[in-house]
Amino acid sequence: MTQFTPSITVYSCAYCGAVPREMAAIERIPYPPEAHIVEFPCISRVQSDVILAAFEAGADGVLLVACEEGNCHHQGGNRRTLQRLEAMHALLAEIGIGAERLGLWQGGLGQPTAFVEQLEGFVESIKQLGASPLNRGERAGD
């Protein structure tokens, strides 16, 4: 039995996601290799079609990294993402992928350790869930 290695897509805000990622790199704090980070100018640009595209392309989990409340570079992008999250969770549950495979973390610019901890925690939670129903039989490893 081989260990399941999930594929995690991290859609990250170019501010509150990119800066702690850079800081983690500078401070040599490693983050999970399973996480494929894709930066967007604002997390609100990541709408339902983009999230579904990640799952369709083989992601076992998708983590959205948004700015903290009141700290959005574009004023309200993080709130828009929060507004959409419930509907997105419902859609993922309905199509059989599961709501728990979509996560959200609202972080701050100067939090590289918390950023990495969130990635590690999310990767671990997806490992516990196993491969996405779309990937079973392909990369399940179990």
Next chain:
Amino acid sequence: MIRATQKPLSEISDLLGEARRVLVLGCGTCVAVCFAGGEREARTLAGALSMAGRTAGHDREVRHNVVQRQCEPEFVREVEDDVAWADIIVSTACGIGCQVMNERYADRLTVPGVNTDFLGAPIEHGVFDERCQACGDCILDTTGGICPIARCAKSMLNGPCGGSQDGRCEVNNEIPCAWQLIYERLLSLNRLDLMLRNVEPKDWRSSRDGGQRRIVREDLRL
């Protein structure tokens, strides 16, 4: 513009039956503006149907495309190849677009992916209100630009009725009384004289009561 809302995914899935090749066809006009059936919504729906099929064990392929105006035959001609490939088409256009697809491609069934709700306008981001019932005999000039046909629950022409309370409709106190709005508007325009006129009963034959309507413009015919 025409306002619509997407049908629940489960309902759309049921409409597909045993179809193995599904085309989700969006429209780039009204339903795109109200975020119900434009390019992004068609792409999202196609992805959702595809993945829902995979998780349920169906052997189903789903594609999507979008035309600028699904309500006009010359625009839907552009998707001939996609239609030829598909077993069934899910239209995320309004009911007009869905019918044009069924007429243009009579050998394929096009099913509706949205419910067409009304002719309306956005009153704030994400909120749309009905504004017109396409009754075919516009009287907005006499009502300060506020339509009592669409916005009064009783479509009254000599309002308000006795159910108007504190400027709200008796049907639902979330709805403003159209005739209160008309009164306030005409008052601000100093045209309350328009409210004193007794409006004759409306000839509803220009509306739905005369059956399906048709406009013929001889100057445009080929």
